[in-house]
Amino acid sequence: MRAFEAAARHGSFARAAEELFVTPAAVAQQIKALETWAGGALFERHSQGIRLSAHGRRALPALSAAVDQLGLAVQALRQETQTAARRSTLQVAALPAMAQLWLSPRLSRLKAALPGVQVSVTALEQPPNFRREPFDLGLFYGAEAAVGATGIALARDRLVPVCSPRVRASLESARPRPLDDLIDVLARCGGLHDTVWRDDWSRWLQAVRPDTTAAEADALAAGPDFSLYSLALQAALDGEGVLMGRERLVAPLLEKGRLDAPWGRPKALGDTLMLLVPAHRKGPLLAQQVQALQALVD
Numbered sequence: 001m002r003a004f005e006a007a008a009r010h011g012s013f014a015r016a017a018e019e020l021f022v023t024p025a026a027v028a029q030q031i032k033a034l035e036t037w038a039g040g041a042l043f044e045r046h047s048q049g050i051r052l053s054a055h056g057r058r059a060l061p062a063l064s065a066a067v068d069q070l071g072l073a074v075q076a077l078r079q080e081t082q083t084a085a086r087r088s089t090l091q092v093a094a095l096p097a098m099a100q101l102w103l104s105p106r107l108s109r110l111k112a113a114l115p116g117v118q119v120s121v122t123a124l125e126q127p128p129n130f131r132r133e134p135f136d137l138g139l140f141y142g143a144e145a146a147v148g149a150t151g152i153a154l155a156r157d158r159l160v161p162v163c164s165p166r167v168r169a170s171l172e173s174a175r176p177r178p179l180d181d182l183i184d185v186l187a188r189c190g191g192l193h194d195t196v197w198r199d200d201w202s203r204w205l206q207a208v209r210p211d212t213t214a215a216e217a218d219a220l221a222a223g224p225d226f227s228l229y230s231l232a233l234q235a236a237l238d239g240e241g242v243l244m245g246r247e248r249l250v251a252p253l254l255e256k257g258r259l260d261a262p263w264g265r266p267k268a269l270g271d272t273l274m275l276l277v278p279a280h281r282k283g284p285l286l287a288q289q290v291q292a293l294q295a296l297v298d
Contacts, residue, residue: 001034001063001066001067002020002067003016003020003022003026003027003030003031003034004030004031004034004042004056004059004063005060005063005064005067006019006020006027007027007031007043007050008042008043008052008056008060009060009064011049011050011051012049012050013027013028013031013050031043038055040053040055041053041055041056042055042056042059043056067132068129068131068132068148070132071129071131071132071133072131072280074134075134075280076280078134088114088116088117088118088285089117089118089119089120089136090114090117090118090119090120090136090137090289091120091122091134091135091136091137092119092120092121092122092135092136092137092138092139093122093124093127093128093133093135093137093138093139093140093276094121094122094123094124094138094139094140095123095124095125095139095140095141096123096124096125096228096229096230097194097228097229097230097246097249098139098140098141098249098273099121099122099123099139100123100230101229101230101233101249101250101252102139102248102249102273103121103139103296104121105252106296107119107121109295109296110292110293110296113291113292113295114288114289114292117289122135125196127140127146127147127149127276128146129146129147129148130146130147130148130149130276130278130279130280131147131148131278131280132148135278136278136281136289137275137276137277137278137289137290137293138274138275138276138277139154139273139274139275139276139293140274140276141157141270141271141272141273141274142271142272142274146276148278148279148280149276149277149278149279150276150277150279151274151275151276151277152274152275152276152277152290152294153272153273153274153275154272154273154274154275154293154294154297155248155272155273155297156268156270156272156273157246157247157248157249157270157271157272157273158246158247158248158266158267158268158269158270159200159203159204159244159245159246159247159266159267159269159270160204160244160245160247160250160261160263160264160265160266160267161182161204161242161243161244161245161261161263162236162242162243162244162245162250162253162254162259162260162261163185163236163239163241163242163243163259163260163262164236164237164238164239164258164259164260165257165258165259165260166239167185167189167239167241167242167260168260168262170185171184171185171262178262178263178264179208179209179263179264181262181263182242182263183220185242186220186221186222186223186241186242189223189239189240189241189242190221190222190223190224190241190242191220191221191222191223191241191242191243191244192223192224192226192232192235192236192240192241192242192243192244193221193223193224193225193226193232193244194225194226194227194228194229194232195225195226195227196229197229197244197246198225200244200246200269200270201217201218201220201221201244202214202217202218202221203269204244204267204269205217205220205221207267207269208264208267221242221244223241224240224241229246229249233245233249233250233253236259237253237258237259245259245261246270247266247270248270248273251298273297275290275293275294277290
């Protein structure tokens, strides 16, 4: 049932497999077994992919609601047993870059604000479904809350190009327009890109030079792509190019002098750091945990 519900929601066996941490073949096999048991096809298979059959479309809403209710029941059971055993845990889901670069350096402060609480952090590329996944809070960028959660804005982020001191030392000190220096450096070294935030360069370049088109901005900042922001950041630290930095993530490295930002002040174009709170959670413990996370914003 979970395999069917996930595949129907995503419209893909492969994406359902990613969510359920199994192979696409396993999802296909489970759905085939379900169809055999039900006595009819739940999906129409095409060369372009899958599509729900009429039977599948009618079954999906009730099954999705049932899976949500099962997830909430399991979380309620977990909370009850932990309370009875006097154990206190805080399970946080976070974007990998936020987990590594923003939350990790602040974990000691968070634990000090929540004495006796065991804090666990899970890095996820996308916010979880809080009705089904056993996470107490989430930390992600964006304006929209995840399924089953509401969002609390922690802080607006800003964009600023950053490079290593070695790259900074190669700049000519008497250039009249710092942006010209950046264009020269980009022509030599290229712009470093995180695949999730690849449009950060275009947004920043168009903000500082409004007559720049998106195509021109992409050409100016052409460079290697990295699947993780931390990899792109390491390339910048190694002097491999210029990274469009998210200020909240690169600020400690700027303060320590491991990165430089010689091309002007940060621009308020970055997304908002959001604290995601499951809608089913209530009470003083939640309020304490939310306040502890909010207090981490410098």
